[in-house]
Amino acid sequence: MSTAKTGDTVRIHYTGKFTDGAQFDSSEGGDPLEFQLGEGQVIPGLEKQILGMAVGDTLTATIPADEAYGPYQEANVHEVSRSELPDHLDLTLGGQLQATSNDGRTMVLTVSKVSDDTVTLDANHPLAGKDLVFDVELVEIVGG
Secondary structure (H helix, E strand, C coil): CCECCCCCEEEEEEEEEECCCCEEEECCCCCCEEEECCCCCCCHHHHHHHCCCECCCEEEEEECHHHCCCCCCHHHEEEEEHHHCCCCCCCCCCCEEEEECCCCCEEEEEEEEECCCEEEEECCCCCCCCCEEEEEEEEEEEEC
């Protein structure tokens, strides 16, 4: 029986949870997630767990933050004056905005604090700094 290796395109069903058991994502009820191993299309810790699995195998793996979305970095949190932002922006607490970085990448910013004069924007991934637990089933190895 063949096992998943770097370069293979695989399909998995998964449920992502926090360490307290609260679910944040799942493919349940939908199509399996398809990606190529070794291409950085999923978090590194999850990819490592799938390597060597055979079709039909299941696992539960705890992925440390460093192998998921990285540590939470205070340097990615910025307070800006409301006057520096366009008037049409929705600055609802918890809302998300898109911005372009100096190197041309699109970033998602979360509104983490709002006052009369300033808005605090957080460029960390919402799952940064969190250890994650994944229940995974390897559904198919499409090929490599």
